[in-house]
Amino acid sequence: MSTTEARRGLRRIFPVGDAPDDATIDIIAIHGLGTESPRTWEFKKKQGDGVVNWLSDRDMLPAALPTARIFTYDWNANYFAHAPAQTLLGHADTLLGLIAEGRGSQTRPIIFIASCFGGLILAEAINRAAQEGSTYRRILLSTVGILFLATPFQGSDAAKQARWQVLVGGIMGEQASDQLIKDLEQNHDFVRQRIQKFTEIANAEAVRLPLSCFFETRRTEMLRRVLSPRWAKRLATGSTSKILVTESSACLHGFPRQGLDATHSGMNKFRGPECPNFKLVKDAVKQLAENASAILARRADCKPIISSPATGRRHSQDNASEVPDAANRHWIVPFGRNKQFVGRETFLADLLARILPTADQDDCQRTAIEGLGGVGKTQIALEAAYRIRNAQPDCSVFWVPAVDARAFENAYRAIGQQLKVPGIEKEKADVKGLVKAALSDESVGNWVLIIDNADDMKLLFGDTAVDDHLPFSRKGSILVTTRNHELGLRLVESESCIIPVEEMSRHEALEMLRNNLKADQMINTSSNDALLDFLANLPLAIRQASAYMAKTQISTTKYLNLCTSSDEDTIALLSKDFEDRHRYPNIQNAVATTWLISFEQILDHDPLAADYLRFMCFLAGKDIPYSLLPPAETLKTVEAIGTLKAYGFITQRKGTGTYDIHRLVQISMLSWLARKGEQEEWTAKVLERLADVFPWPEHENREEWMRYLPHAQHALQLWKGADDTEATVRLLHNVGESFYKLGKYEEAEQMIRQGLQLWEKVLGKEHPNTLMSINNLASILVSQGKYKEAEQMHRQGLQLREKVLGKEHPDTLTSINNLGSVLNSQGKYKEAEQMHRQGLQLREKVLGKEHPHTLTSINNLGTVLNSQGKYKEAEQMHRRALQLREKVLGKEHPDTLDSINNLAGVLNSQGKYKEAEQMHRQALQLREKVLGKEHPHTLTSINNVGIMLWNQRRYKEAEQLLRQALQLREKVLGKEHPGTLRTKNNLIRCLRERSQRASFDS
Incomplete structure (x- = not known):
């Protein structure tokens, strides 16, 4: 027997040897055509560095699932010279037999990983395990998930007559079997029927087999299969490279799919634990493993769909939808089962473990499903109802909508009628009291009462006192769905009995979107992800969006463009109603409507919470500080925040006093305010509050204004000029100055x-505040290199300040200083020096010798002296400024860092390169720390360190830094900014000098 033949069969590769068998799950990997294990699972490292086997290496899949047993199934994938397609599928029986032999009576869950043609073998194995009388049904019921890696369910996407030729030839090259290809072509419909059968079984209620399909996104060079790599590379063209198994062939409709950045042969080979492809596959396997117990529990009382081997017709044995009523069983649920329900397996497993009447024989347990409107609470409860019916045929299920008093009483009356409660038909019957008494009688048997949409505090605890009419029986269980945490807590009386519904996972959201759309509507995967990001994976929003796309036949790309074009379009789309048989009739299903119902309830019983929600809809949605909210009594504020959290409109960040609000909720609220005619009023309130709390930005209060900045910016974007109050202007200036200090000059x-x-x-052209604005705008223009306009504005500001404030007013002295700086930037050194000496003299007189503004004048005078070649006096000025700034402002103040940079500059001018380099590096390090890596002043330091290295003929290091500075200055300041042009010129000169030096040395 050859080594290859000895390896065939089912072989455990982890754990190896006589390791203790305490595994909780089995993983079985099946290879594809033209290969064998372990080669097919191995990634070859560079020459001599060995291989990575992601199935067996301890830092790969075993690290993610240490309690798993991992097997490979090897079959003869190379002998198809004369074999028909049925022989390929015949390996299914061998696989089932080996699994059954190796497991005995074991019921440990199984996950399959099938690569390429191995997936066809596995699909056929599932078909055969589901046949009537099959001895392998236990394997089917133990299978909790499958990952298909580029399995060709539809062959290749080449021309029809060559669909299998391209695929088999691309995999096996010269060893490709003409007979196999011919037979696959002739029996393509046979293969397709077997895959269709597999899909039916996977979707069957009693099986509901989780699976994911992975497809390749990189082309395979076909010439490499018949030529040497060297010749293949020479002759390769676009027409000779193909995706062997495209997404449409590798993916089954209605099941999750995921592209891998790999060619066909690389779909089952991963270079290491950090490989992105491996992480995607590993995470999918882990998710299946985590859901295993829930899947097995769901199947425990069900039997699989089976088929007659002779006819292939589908039927069921005790099919879940045909379970006969037990003697005491009643069923009142107003909706059919939602066949498009996806995911939530872990949540449902937890829920069912709590709410089955048999879960607690000593009490009538109460459980609440809680979450934001549209998060899927009703659909989860509906799916739970059907699973209870299947799991416990003797358990009655009663559904009561709590949308209003009439709906509640009508539902109770229907329960009473089905239970044949005496007196229920009388005209003045106490319907709620009679039904409560009936369900409290344990002779009725086991029951689950679902109270859906329990959101109205008045209905539940007001005059109608619905809460007083909830029954108690040790054979009963009550499930409540609510968007109101406070109400839910009052109903169930314990936090431990509340299960919050989180947003769907991306995997679940994508599956839900795919259920309602055609493949060509979701062809752009980036648009699919971006749309789900925009919809925040919210089930109702996804359902509404997909309904609109299905109706209008537009793609996800087009719908996303509509959503993001304007808030008006967004709210219009969110307000579109749609048909849904699994939601209440005569009630709009639109997302916006769902949320506004909640808002009306909040408005009714907690006006301060409603005000806070109005206020927050004008702010950036993330990280909203508590201190921004309008002040109110502490207790009322706490309760208002609690109300908004209870309804799921806001969430509190862990360990902080900040909150997040859903972007779509904000848009819905803004629309509501506009319709009510309240938007202008609230815009003014928000801007006034922000102006009151937003401080004038300084280095010392940086943390505070940085926290407020995104919210002030967002509110100002919503402001449309209707409110020209002083508060609005103050906020504009504070935000503008903040951007200036961050180096964001265009926004400033x-x-x-x-x-x-x-x-x-508002104030007139000569008001001090107007003059301050002129000065600030001119300073921003200087930072952008717009020197002429800046000079004009500084001269205008100086003239008006001298007239209005006087020649020695501190603001006038600021104008003198700033005019001197812009003159220096334009090379007007003599006039600039005169202005700076005048400004310094007056500031020392008016403000004192250590005032920060005086120190700015000393620094600026040193700069203009350096520009004129007066280096000794310039150095003296800069050393004085640095010493005083360190003393007065601190060693990390941005002004102190300016002095370090400027002193280094004058040292460089004198040829003191080592000391200059040391100081420039110090300035760069501190500026990166204090200002950030892309602040314009930080980029200046990068440029200056580069110049220092150039001056020392360290050309390679200099070139690297100057290129970095140029790239960042182009990005931050623009290609035409004077600072950018200076850096570009420095780099050119450095390269030229380096080249000349090299020529000279040679």
């Missing part, structure tokens, strides 16, 4: 220009 200019226009309109 936009804000300050708006503020200047409003100051002129």
Whole structure:
């Protein structure tokens, strides 16, 4: 027997040897055509570095699932010279037999990983295990998940007459069997029927087999299968490279799919634990393993769909939908089962473990499903109802909508009628009291009462006192769905009995979206993900979006463009109603409507919470500080925040006093305010509050204004100029100055220009605040290299300040200083020096010798002296400024860092390169820490360190830093900014000098 033949069969590869068998799950991997184990699972490292086997290496799949047994199934994938397609599928029986022999009576869950043609073998094995009388049904019921890796369910996407030729030839090359290809072509319909059968079994109620399909996204070079790599590379063209198994062939409709950045042969080979492809596959396997117990529990009392080997017709043995009523069993659920329900397996397993009447024989347990409107509470409860019916045929299920008093009483009356409660038909019957008494009688048997949409506090605990009419029986269980945490807590009386519904996982959301759309509507995977991001994986929003796309036949890309084009379009789409047989009739299903119902309830019983929600809809949705909210009594504020959290409109970040609000909730609220005519009023309130709390930005209060900045910016974006109050202008200036300090000059200019226009309109052209705006705008223009306009504005500001405030007013002295700086930037050194000496003299007189503004004048005078070649005096000035700034402002203040940079510059001018380099590096390190890596001043330091290295003829290091500075300055400041052009010129000169030096040395 050859080594290859000895390896065939089922072989455990982890754990190896006589390791103790305490495994909790089995994983079985099946290879594809033209290969064998372990080669097919191995990634070859560089020459001599060995291989990575992701199935057996301890830091790969075994690390993710240490309690798993991992097997490979090897079959003869190379002998198809004369074999028909049925022989390929015949390996299914061998696989089932080996599994059954190896497991005995074991019921441990199984996950299959099937690569390429191995997936066809596995699909056929599932078909055969489901046949009537099959001895392998236990294997089917133990299978908790399958991963298909590029399995060709539809062959290749080549021309029809060559669909299998391209695929088999691309895999096996010269060893490709003409007979196999011919037979697959002739029996393509046979293969397709077997896959269709597999899909039916996987979808059957009693099986519901979780599976994921992975497809390749990189082309295979076909010439490599018949030529040497060298010749294949030479002759390769676009027409000779193909995706062997495309997404449409590798994926089954209605099941999750995921692309891997790999060619066909790389779909089952991963270079290490950090490989992105491996992480995707590993996470999918882990998810299946985590859901295993829930899947097995669901199947415990069900039998699989089976088929007659002779006819292939589908039927069921005690099919779940045909379970006969027990003697005391009643069923009142107003909706059919939602066949498009996806995911939530872990949640449902937890829920069913709690709410079955048999879960607690000493009490009538109460459980609440809680979450934001549209998160899927009703659909989860509906799926739970059907699973209870299947799992416990003797358990009655009663559904009561709590949307209003009439709906509640009508549902109770229907229960009473089915239970044949005496007196229930009388005109003035106490329906709720009679039904409560009937269900409290244990002779009725086991029951689950589902109270859906229990959101109205008045209905539950007000005059109608619905809560007083909930029954108690040790054979009963009550399940409540609510979006109101406070109400849910009052109903179930314990936090431990509340199960919050989180947003769907991306995997579940994508599956839900795919259920309602055609493949060509979801062809752009990036648009699919972006749309689900926008919809926050919210089930109702996904259902509404997919209904609209299905109706209009547009793609996810087009729908996403509609959503993001404007808030008006977004709210219009969110307000579109749609048909859904699994939701209440005569009630709009639109997402926006669902949320506004909750808001009306909040408005009714907690006005402060409603005000806070109005306020928050004008802010950035993430990280909203508690301190931004309008002040109120502490107790009322706590209760209002609690109300918004209870309804799921906001969430609190762990360990912080900040909150997040759903973006779609914000848009819905803004639309509601506009319809009510309240938007302008609330815009003014929000801007006034922000102006009151937003401080003038300084280095010392940086943390505070940085926290408020995104919210002020967002509110100002919503402001449309209707509110020209002083508060709005103050906020514009504070936000503009914040952007200036962050080096975001374009945003700063936009804000300050708006503020200047409003100051002129509200206060007049000569008001001190208007003059301050002129000065600030001119300073921002200087930072952008717009020197002429800046000089003009500084001269205008200086003239008006001297007139209005006087020649020695501190603001006038600021104008003198700033005009001197812009003159220096333009090379007007003599006039600049004169202005700086005048400004320094006056500031020392008016403000004192250690005032920060005085120190700025010393620094600026040193800069203009350096520009004129007066290096000794310049160095003296900069050393003085640095010493005083360290003393007065601290060693990490941005002004202190400016002094370090400027002193280094004058040292460089004198040829003191080592000391200059040391200081420039110090400035760079501190600027990166204090200002950030892309702040314009940090980029100046990068440029200056590069120049220092150049001066020392360290050309390679200099070139690297100058290129970095140029790239970042182009990105941050623009290609035409003077600073960018200076860096570009420095780099050119450095490269030229390096080249000349090299020529000279040679």
